[in-house]
Amino acid sequence: MTKLTSLLLAAGLAVTALPSSLLAAPPTRSAAEPASETEPVADPDQAKLSAAKRKVLALPDIASAQQQAKADRAMASKASAEYKQARTKAAESETAFRKAFDEALAKEDPAAAEIQKKQREAFREKMLKARSEKKPAAAKERADDEG
CATH class of the missing domain: 1.20.5 (Single alpha-helices involved in coiled-coils or other helix-helix interfaces)
Known part of the structure; x- marks a missing residue:
């Protein structure tokens, strides 16, 4: 427990030692904000489509569905990684079993x-x-x- 505490303290000290301008998050544009006037628009159809997409993404039910999809994708990725890890562990265990079995069988008969x-x-x-x-x-x- 003391290692964790000391690591957290060290990280906290390192963060407080940085200037506040480095700690501030860079300004980002939300999905609901319209495109700024400085962005070049080559195709008016594309601009219209982009604006419509931003409006749709701003709808609460669409935003919640998007968040659910992201969460489900993350769970699927995690399950896939766990499955691969379990398969590797099972293969290693089976190899160890076969080796031990063969050695014991050779000793026995x-x-x-x-x-x-x-x-x-x-x-x-x-x-x-x-x-x-x-x-x-x-x-x-x-x-x-x-x-």
Whole structure:
């Protein structure tokens, strides 16, 4: 807890040491404000569209729907990141399990470990063969569908 407190104090001291002009947020134009007269408008249709969009974005129900969409997108991004992290962790756990299992099996019965190794190799070869046979068949089916 003292580390957190000291970090906050250090950050607070660093912020207070800055001039107030650096702390002030830069002036921004809200979505409801009209475009200034200094902005170049090349296309009157585009200017009309932009003005209409600003008016629509200023409506309360549209603004709340936009905020909800942003929140939902953020939740989806977070869930996706958590899913990727969980998949990585699961793969690492499975690898660790297989390694520990293989080592324990080799200690318990070396002959059984050799049998399992041969079975895994046979299965791997079978899957590779099936995959290589499937690719030309799939390409042929696509050619038949297109032709």
